[in-house]
Amino acid sequence: MTEPPLTEEDALARALAEAEAAARRGEVPVGAALLDAGGGLLAADGNRIRELRDPTAHAEMLVLRAGAARLGNERLIGTRLFVTLEPCAMCAGAISLARVARLVYGATDPKGGGVAHGARVFDQPTCHHRPEVARGGAAEAAAAGALLKAFFAARR
Amino acid sequence: MTEPPLTEEDALARALAEAEAAARRGEVPVGAALLDAGGGLLAADGNRIRELRDPTAHAEMLVLRAGAARLGNERLIGTRLFVTLEPCAMCAGAISLARVARLVYGATDPKGGGVAHGARVFDQPTCHHRPEVARGGAAEAAAAGALLKAFFAARR
Numbered sequence: 001m002t003e004p005p006l007t008e009e010d011a012l013a014r015a016l017a018e019a020e021a022a023a024r025r026g027e028v029p030v031g032a033a034l035l036d037a038g039g040g041l042l043a044a045d046g047n048r049i050r051e052l053r054d055p056t057a058h059a060e061m062l063v064l065r066a067g068a069a070r071l072g073n074e075r076l077i078g079t080r081l082f083v084t085l086e087p088c089a090m091c092a093g094a095i096s097l098a099r100v101a102r103l104v105y106g107a108t109d110p111k112g113g114g115v116a117h118g119a120r121v122f123d124q125p126t127c128h129h130r131p132e133v134a135r136g137g138a139a140e141a142a143a144a145g146a147l148l149k150a151f152f153a154a155r156r
Numbered sequence: 157m158t159e160p161p162l163t164e165e166d167a168l169a170r171a172l173a174e175a176e177a178a179a180r181r182g183e184v185p186v187g188a189a190l191l192d193a194g195g196g197l198l199a200a201d202g203n204r205i206r207e208l209r210d211p212t213a214h215a216e217m218l219v220l221r222a223g224a225a226r227l228g229n230e231r232l233i234g235t236r237l238f239v240t241l242e243p244c245a246m247c248a249g250a251i252s253l254a255r256v257a258r259l260v261y262g263a264t265d266p267k268g269g270g271v272a273h274g275a276r277v278f279d280q281p282t283c284h285h286r287p288e289v290a291r292g293g294a295a296e297a298a299a300a301g302a303l304l305k306a307f308f309a310a311r312r
Contacts, residue, residue, distance in 0.1 A: 050230065055254035056217060056250050064212060065211075072209055090248075091249070093248075095292060096245075118283065119249070120275070126268050127275075129262070
């Protein structure tokens with residue numbers, strides 16, 4: 001079944017809603033949404049590390065796996081991934097392996113990011129597929145960052 | 157239930173057997189074995205990317221997820237991971253997130269590795285847990301490399 005196309009703003013808003021839902025579950029509030037080549041929503045989810053007792057259950061990994069299952073193909077050709085936070089090295093590696101065409105993220109993550117910081121996975125000669133990378137709007141980035149900040153402040 | 161302890165040589169041999177089984181399934185032949193803090197086998201598996209239609213189904217990811225499920229804990233404190241090939245950036249990121257204590261791998265992977273090549277995930281300031289890293293014996297590395305070479309030669 002084909003879903004109606006979403007704009008990139010809609011997709012980032014959906015990712016943010018998933019991050020808010022993750023916070024309500026006691027998870028680090030990061031959310032992701034994956035659009036298929038036609039712009040329809042393939043999958044959306046937030047972190048579920050604690051719930052699933054799975055160290056790999058970042059929002060990005062969950063939507064990549066769900067999207068591949070839904071398409072019946074381990075290569076997500078033409079898809080676009082929207083995430084509230086800069087992906088870590090694990091997720092950036094998975095995004096490359098899955099052949100995602102375009103990555104849009106909200107807040108930057110100097111402490112744990114693997115796209116614009118640290119491992120810079122897509123910039124390495126060992127990276128065999130590099131998605132287009134773009135930042136979401138300033139408002140979305142601020143909202144995603146504020147959610148994370150509030151979450152960690154409440155835990156101190 | 158506690159499994160009897162394995163030596164590191166036994167664990168690497170088990171990983172190699174999983175790589176051979178992966179080749180028979182038509183998967184890129186990489187295998188992994190995870191030992192718990194007492195040295196018992198927690199999980200062992202090989203690549204299942206095609207079988208599961210899952211771009212993240214590398215041997216390392218499967219055993220980390222299975223080990224966490226078995227322990228009921230997303231942190232694999234004190235565990236040791238044995239892999240036939242140098243892990244990629246995705247798997248290295250997952251190994252760090254899972255708090256694996258020690259990583260031993262066989263063949264080196266200059267084209268796709270993320271430990272001693274490319275992203276060098278554990279060497280980044282964004283990496284918050286670095287496992288001990290060691291290479292397996294020369295014979296195990298040669299056997300793991302030969303398996304990969306034969307697999308790719310047969311596909312040409």
